[in-house]
Each structure stands twice: as C-alpha cells, then as structure tokens.
Amino acid sequence: MLSILRKAQLKDKEMRVLMLGLDNAGKTTIVKHIMKEDVNTVSPTLGFIIKTIDYKGYKLNIWDVGGQKTLRSYWRNYFEKTDSLIWVVDATDRFRLEDCATELHGLLQEERLLGASLLVFVNKTDVAGCMTHDEIREGLKLDEIKTHKWTILPCSAMTGKNLQEGLDWVVEDAQERLFLY
Amino acid sequence: MDFEDDTKQSFYGHFLEMQTALEAQIENLPGVDASVRPEAIDACLASIAQLSGVVKDASSYLPAYDQRSYSETIRDLSEKLAEMRRSLAPKQKFSFKNRKKDTSAGIGGAVKFSSTHSTEKPAAVSAVPEANNLVISQQSGKNLCPDPPAAASSFSSLLLSDIEGCVVLFPAGRTFFKSASVKGISRSLLFLGGAVNGPLHVTGLRDVTVVVACRQLRMHEAVNVDLYLLCTSRPIIEDCSGVRFAPLGKEGLGEAWEGVQRNMWDQVDDFKWLKSEHSPNWAVLPESERVSAERWEKVREMGLDEGLKAFVNKSTTL
16 A cells, blocks of 8 residues: 555656566567567576666566576565566477466565566467467466466567557556556 | 648558558468468568557557557457468478488498387387477487478477487478477487577486577586587576587578578576686587587488497497
8 A cells, every 4th residue: 555655656657567487488589579679689688687668658667587597586686666577478388387387376475576467478479389378378377366466468579469568458557556647 | 630630540541551451461371372371471470560560650649549449450460360370280290210221231320329229119209290399209219300391381399308319300401490499308419400490498408419500599407418509699508517519600501590690609608607717517619529510411411420429329328
C-alpha cells in the first residue's frame, strides 16, 4: 500500500521492469529489438544491462539480467522495487522446460517480488517446430500461479512479433495498479 | 484537426493496401513451388514485420484504439501465416546411412570402432524428426550421417543428447537449423559445420571434438573438449575445464556464413573465472596440434580416414 502511494506521488511515470529467464532464452535480443538495435551480434550477457525506454508516456527501466547458472544467484539483488517481471522462455528448448518452471516458481515465492505482475514471453516462436502455447503453459504450470497477476504471450525477438503488445500489457497493468491518475 | 484526420485516413488506406497484399501472398503459398516456398514464407514474415514497423512509427498520431486494432490485424496475419505453414509442412522422412564397411579395408579407426559396438547394439537408429526438429538421442558407437532432404530449410532445431562414441557428421555447405541444443555427449566427434545458423547451447561434454559455426555459443560442464569454432559473438563457458579453442574458417560452410566479418572464437568469457589473468579452464589449441583445414575437408567429404581415430579415441580406453 505504501508503495502504491509512493508511486502515485511520482511525477515522472517511471517503472522498473525486471527481465529474467534461463540463459539462451533471448532476453537481450528482445531488448535490442525493442530498441531497434542490431539483433544479430548479441553476445551472452555477462552481468546485466539496463535500458530505458520511453513508451506511451511511461519511462520503462528494463533490467535485463544474464541467465547463466552462475548469475542466477545474483538475481535477488535486482528484486527490490520491481513493478513488472518479464519471464522469457525459449520455445525451442525442450531439454530445459522443467528447469525453467522450477526457476520461475522459485522466483514467485520471493517476498520482494510479490507486488510485481508477470508477463511470460514465449520467445523464438518464429522457429517452426517450437513448443506449442499449451505445452509451455502446462510445462511452466502457469495455471497454478495465484499470487501474481500474469499473462502469457508468444513472441519473436527476431521478427518483433508481439514485443509491442507485451509492453502494452506491462504498461496497462501498471496503470491499473500503480498510477492513480 | 482536418489535417490530422487526413493523416489517419491515409494511414488507414495504406495499411489496408498492405494488409490485402499480404493476405493474398499468404493465400498463394500452397501454389508456390516447394523449393522456393521457404523464401516466400520469409518474405511474408518480413512483410508482417514491416507492417508492424509502420504501425509503430505511426504510434505518435494514431489513437490508442486504432493502434490496438491494427496490432490485432497484424497478429491475425501472423497466425494465418503460421496456420498456413503448419498445413504446408511436408511429412519429413529421415534416415541414417548406417555405414557398414569392412574394417580390414583400411577405412580407419572410427569405422572400426563403430563396428565393434554396433554388433551388440540393435541397428535401429532413433533419429526422429519431431515436428520440424531433428532429434538424435541415445546413440552409441555409430557413425551418424543425417542426410536431410533437399527441402530441409524447414528443419528448425537440432537436439542431440546422450551420445557416446559416435561421429555425427552433417553434409557440407548447407544450413538446416535455427538453433541447437547438445547435451550429454562423450568420446565423440560432432561435425556440425555450418548446419546451425543460430545459437548453440551445450551441456555436459566429455572427451569430444566439435566442429561448428554458430551465432552464439554457451557451453556448460564440458571437460576435455576441443572446439573448432566460428562464432559471431563472444562464446561463454561455465563449469568447464580442459576446453581448447581453434578457429574454423568460413570456407565451405555455406551461404549463411559467407558474409561473416568477424570470428570471435578466442574471445571466450568464463563465468567461473573473474580474475583478470587468463582462465585456466580454457586455452587456444596450439597450432601444431590442430587438425588442418585439408584434413577437415577430408572428413567433410566423408573420408573417415585414420585421422578420425585420434578424435574418437581421445580416451585410450577404447
């Protein structure tokens, strides 16, 4: 409640968006595409990258944190004040869907993320033979999530499919929950 | 105000024009010759991306409601295209040539090795195209030469797992996959060449030589592995030891790799090494120990010569 009041007082409509997911999910590539930067020369993320996007009158600070195992224990350092959590899934990675579910549900237990809504970006859906929407929804046990408002959206960081729609959801959700004007 | 309305109106006209053209394009796909269909599909994808770019650019003056309905139209187009692709996807048939050769005919270690194992194993090879993916798993002591059909551009992910004592060799000069996951491989040679035009995710390798070009490389839990690598971004390793890197030239890898400007094969980041000194977990493979391009060429031509023995028999227990 206090945080809502604090938010309402903010003049510049600023949001903190935390983007997480297993390594190779395509988090950085998604951000690059949104920023209209080159998506073909992205190296695996060593630490984290922060990008600020002005979107529909909002200032989105996107924290793109690397997904390698070594880095996952540092994820907690970024939880504070997160308004929206974007969880990126690689729709082609059949080997690790279970790992992906475990990591996600682990995150949702975190007290400091309780106030954040969850957008599940199912990336690489431009690749034929990727897992279906239902496979992922079930594999990630999304319907068991009761603690957070969530949605799932297939997207592609290469073609740009649904990236904008995803940000729309993030912003609209924030409008409903966080900003009183 | 009038001016603004005009702009919106003309945007609507423009959008409608593009939408109609694109719909026709998608509906025409079944009539397109199968050999050029992937290109036609790519063109449709590009048009959709372009259309969504146009809407994005116009977002400053389009009302939110209009923007949303344009976005929905674009999404419908994407779905329509996806639907069409599914209905057009050919039933892929896949087979491995199980190379049975006389071991005394001087063919070389790899084959010899293969035959000693395959006599005890069932000959059935579980390489199944799962939807549009190629899945090879639970193989031991075989030479696997997947021979994707000519129209293989519809193959999308390569999934290799649980392979021991095998040579996996893809045909030269062609790209089949947009991504690859490799897991649990030992005492094997993976000659993927230019087959994977996308990210490569590797976990759990022991005593393996890999020859591959890729856009990104993430390697985990690899021990005693030699990589001949062409990578267009910085490779990373995590929980690895005894990994050695050598450059792979773009010659013969196929069209997808011709334009590559920079091979970053030796700019490796080790997640388990934060000090500024060089990580002890990886090294550049000394030139004197590298397999020459000519020899790889021979391997590529399926000349499984004595040289292969050196890779497959890396651990001397064989």
